[in-house]
Amino acid sequence: MASKQSLIDSILILADSSLILAQRLGEWCGHGPVLEQDMAMTNIALDYIGRSRLLYQYAAQLQGEGKSEDDLAFLRDVGEYKNLLLVEQENGHFGHTVIRQFFLEAFQFPFYDALQNSQDQTLKEIASKTIKETAYHLKWSTEWVIRLGDGTEESHQKIKTAITDLVPFTGELTQAVSCEKELIDQNIFPDYDEIKRKMDALINTAFKQAGLELPTQVYMHQGGKKGLHSELLGYILSDMQFLQRAYPGLEW
Amino acid sequence: MVIEQKNTKEYIFSLLEEVCDPEIPVLSILDLGIVRRVDLLENQLEIDITPTYTGCPAMSLIEATIKAHLEQMTQKTVIIKTVLSPAWTTDWISESGKIKLKEYGIAAPQNQARIQNILFQKEQVACPRCESLNTVLVAEFGSTACKSLYKCSDCLEPFDYFKCH
Numbered sequence: 001m002a003s004k005q006s007l008i009d010s011i012l013i014l015a016d017s018s019l020i021l022a023q024r025l026g027e028w029c030g031h032g033p034v035l036e037q038d039m040a041m042t043n044i045a046l047d048y049i050g051r052s053r054l055l056y057q058y059a060a061q062l063q064g065e066g067k068s069e070d071d072l073a074f075l076r077d078v079g080e081y082k083n084l085l086l087v088e089q090e091n092g093h094f095g096h097t098v099i100r101q102f103f104l105e106a107f108q109f110p111f112y113d114a115l116q117n118s119q120d121q122t123l124k125e126i127a128s129k130t131i132k133e134t135a136y137h138l139k140w141s142t143e144w145v146i147r148l149g150d151g152t153e154e155s156h157q158k159i160k161t162a163i164t165d166l167v168p169f170t171g172e173l174t175q176a177v178s179c180e181k182e183l184i185d186q187n188i189f190p191d192y193d194e195i196k197r198k199m200d201a202l203i204n205t206a207f208k209q210a211g212l213e214l215p216t217q218v219y220m221h222q223g224g225k226k227g228l229h230s231e232l233l234g235y236i237l238s239d240m241q242f243l244q245r246a247y248p249g250l251e252w
Numbered sequence: 253m254v255i256e257q258k259n260t261k262e263y264i265f266s267l268l269e270e271v272c273d274p275e276i277p278v279l280s281i282l283d284l285g286i287v288r289r290v291d292l293l294e295n296q297l298e299i300d301i302t303p304t305y306t307g308c309p310a311m312s313l314i315e316a317t318i319k320a321h322l323e324q325m326t327q328k329t330v331i332i333k334t335v336l337s338p339a340w341t342t343d344w345i346s347e348s349g350k351i352k353l354k355e356y357g358i359a360a361p362q363n364q365a366r367i368q369n370i371l372f373q374k375e376q377v378a379c380p381r382c383e384s385l386n387t388v389l390v391a392e393f394g395s396t397a398c399k400s401l402y403k404c405s406d407c408l409e410p411f412d413y414f415k416c417h
Contacts, residue, residue, distance in 0.1 A: 036390060039391065040392060046309070048307070050303075054306055124337070125336040128339040129303070129306055129340075132365065133305065136393075136415075139371055
């Protein structure tokens with residue numbers, strides 16, 4: 001059996017990545033380029049909050065220290081957060097947000113699809129709920145990649161910039177850290193090489209249609225899964241955790 | 253005699269039929285298909301429900317409403333458990349639920365909820381008001397997590413479509 005700590009840490013990678021992305025997408029609320037896309041991004045954010053809740057509940061239950069999902073979300077500091085570096089990147093312009101979403105979904109769709117066959121019953125159940133929502137998110141982000149890439153000269157240029165800016169954060173997605181490796185060995189997590197193959201296929205298909213290219217020979221940043229973050233995460237947490245820090249135990 | 257009648261599953265289901273989705277009040281939670289199990293014990297009532305969408309904000313309200321309504325009507329302690337598996341799907345919305353949706357102005361999910369359909373199928377959705385198939389998708393994500401926004405090109409009315417999930 002994989003150690004309990006590895007299971008908890010790997011779940012926190014997923015949970016933290018979901019919550020931080022939800023927080024980032026939520027920043028678009030009231031600022032979207034058009035009303036429909038404002039609603040799309042906040043709808044997706046809501047799915048991600050729901051997903052992070054399920055994952056935090058499971059992690060808290062495994063910890064068995066009497067902590068709640070809220071304790072895990074609101075009372076851990078930057079170094080304890082294990083989210084992917086990709087999701088803490090700024091919203092930038094709409095093209096940045098689209099590309100950030102697309103890269104993540106291209107990983108998550110094959111990942112959660114495979115997680116439906118996990119040896120862990122709870123992760124299997126969470127994956128079976130998540131996969132349908134992920135399919136809608138993948139569809140949304142893929143359509144926008146194509147629309148912006150194959151759109152006007154300006155939209156093409158902007159999404160190209162976004163790709164250059166964000167590709168360096170995609171290596172981490174399929175680079176298993178030690179806790180994940182343990183889970184992969186136990187068939188709790190799927191094999192990341194296989195996921196990477198499917199992820200690359202999704203990206204290449206969309207980019208081909210969009211007239212875009214994936215840069216090669218890129219230096220890939222790593223560390224998010226181990227709690228090594230850019231300074232961006234501190235700002236996100238100070239905003240997101242303010243209420244619980246200022247008024248401990250406050251409830252809705 | 254009255255007590256005996258009240259102590260049946262039929263009675264419990266008739267009470268559950270009275271609990272509505274707060275965002276689509278024409279649908280009962282039975283129409284939605286989120287009640288997965290009812291266990292009637294001597295002093296206790298156990299009910300399993302399953303969430304529609306993971307982030308659906310209506311779920312906690314639905315849970316509280318079931319508990320309040322059933323405890324008041326049966327004088328039993330109601331215990332509600334959330335189960336994730338099997339995952340909820342729009343395939344479980346009842347036929348009468350689909351009719352109620354249409355009368356309410358929301359196009360009902362029309363295909364089986366399969367991942368391949370979600371990803372690759374362009375859905376031809378009929379306008380719930382004039383039945384025309386001449387409709388266009390305005391936005392994949394609509395007023396709530398479960399709906400997308402369409403417009404009818406014939407009667408020009410915008411409408412919600414309860415998307416396959």
